[in-house]
Amino acid sequence: MTEKTLIDARGSFCPGPLMELIAQLKSAEVGDEFEVLSSDKGSANDIPEWVEKAGHELVESREDKGVWHITVKKKR
C-alpha cells in the first residue's frame, strides 16, 4: 500500500483545503499520494474538479461523519 501524506484541513473554508493540497503537491514527487481531510462541503466539490483539470488522479473521495476524505495522486 502506498504511503499517503495526510493534510488535515478540517475547520478551514474554501479555498483553504485546496490551497493546502496544492502547496504540498508542488514540492512532491510524481506518484506521491495525499489524503485531504475537509469539513467544508464546497472544498469536497471543488478539489476533485481541480484535480481533474490539473491532470492529477482522484484516487478516492468519501464522506465519513461530516468529514470528506479526498485522496489525490500526483501525476505530473
Next chain:
Amino acid sequence: MAANKISIVVVAGSRERLQMAAMMASVGAVSGNDVTVFLSMNALTYFLKESSETAPAEGQVGVMIAEKNVPPFKQLFEQAVELGDAKIYPCSMAMDLLEAEADDLEPYLQEPWGLTKFLSHAADAQVWSF
C-alpha cells in the same frame, strides 16, 4: 490545462470584496490561468507593509468570515503568486495618493502599473472587478 487570461481589478476596501477577489485570483492562478491583479483605491492600503488595518465587513457574511477559519485575503493573494505565478500590480495613481514607494508594499507585489499598461494587458482577458 487551458490557460485563460484573467484580469482582476480590486478597488473596494470591504472584507467581502477583497475576499472574493483573492479567492478568484488564487484558484484562477493555481488552475493554470494567467492571472493579473490590479490593486487601486481603497484596496491598495491593505498591501502596505505597515498596514495593520482590518477590512470592514459590509454585511453578515463578512462578519462570519472573521469569526470562522477562512483563509485571510492577503494570504490567498500571496498564494496566488507563490503557487500559481499570478502577478499583482499596484496602481501608480493610488501609490501617488498614498505617497507610497514600491519598497513600502508587500514584497510579492510587482512594480506599479498605470492604467494604460493595465488596459492594454486586459484587452484580451476576462476582466473581473471588485
